[in-house]
Amino acid sequence: MKNEHLIKGRGAQKNVPNRFLENIYETRDDFLEFCRIEGEEAQKSKTQFIPIFPKTIINKVTSPDVGMEYSMNPYQGCEHGCIYCYARNTHEFWGYGPGLDFERTILVKKDAPQLLEAKLKSKSWKAQTIVLSGNTDCYQPAEKKYEITRKCLEVFLKYRHPVGIITKNALVVRDLDLLKELAQHRLVGVNVSVTSLSEDTRRILEPRTATIKKRLETINILSKNQIPVNAMLAPIIPGINSHEILALAKAFAENGALSFGFTVVRLNGAIGQIFEDWIRKTLPDRADKVLHQIQECHGGTLNDSRFGIRSRGEGKIATQIHDLVKLAKQTYFQGKAFPKLNTSMHETFKEGQLKLF
DSSP states (O other): OOOTTSOTTOSOSSOOOOTTOSSOOOOOHHHHHHHHHHTOOSSOOOOEEEEOOOSOOEEEOOOTTSSOSEEEOSEESOTTOOTTOGGGGGGGGGTOOSSHHHHHEEEEOTTHHHHHHHHHHOTTOOOOOEEETSSSOTTSTHHHHHOHHHHHHHHHHHTTOOEEEEESOGGGGGGHHHHHHHHHTTOEEEEEEOOOSOHHHHHHHSTTSOOHHHHHHHHHHHHHTTOOEEEEEEEEOTTTTGGGHHHHHHHHHHTTOSEEEEEEOOOOTTHHHHHHHHHHHHOTTTHHHHHHHHHHTTTTOSOOOOTTTTTTOOSHHHHHHHHHHHHHHHHHOTTOOOOOOOOSSHHHHTTTTGGGO
């Protein structure tokens, strides 16, 4: 059922107050009705980009079940608007809301390449893979203008330091020249997220991301250029994309991915209410079913913070998902493996190339 009142081009359909702020801004129904009658726009939906200047850019990941040790994020907030995104909650730390604010107020770290270089040159730093996009997508639309991610890749190449990338945007192919050089030394691996083969599903779940066709083409292009790709089926949402596991795995393999990973959706913090508001407006006929199945995967709640369980889920539905993933890997990824990145070169290049002489 098409809802004419949806905010087009956005995932979240409302702004959620920041839990850390004393005062909140509320859009009342009578104001919205006034705007409708007068033909006025109730709220500006145009994205704004705000430069910020953090003192550091590398984050130590302390969670034991995330699968990375260090991450860095050139941008905070993400215009992709994925409704399920766990990073929405972190926007509150910057003074903004996790709903619409997260998608239309993007904080830009223009000094990221300089901060990264200073860290990699530090005498105390020992090479370990740093993942671009541990929080928000480093190839979101803002990257086309600011090119911060590209400049960071140039730093990683200069110091021969391993880097991982997580993205759902075909813009990563723009940097094929740098990625090919890094791959020659086993210094890069790319994780491409694909959550559905249905464009209809993609449009409502992830409104400003690259199309499914473009993402599969991206996997194909990277793989043909000997850049290792791990596809990410993340998150699996019962009742929305859980029936696509085998078809997605087949598409990943056919396009050259060496492996694929998955998570079961979890809706922590404010994401639960944002997701529930979204699904009741976009998929009202199956909202209750989907919400109940998500709860069944997390001990009866949408909010699950238990390490080791929160991203895998538990119970009958989660077990079915795990069984399908296991079958998919046996069928399409037998004998394939994502390589371990090279940490041995960085020490030599830490001071430029002085140590070579």
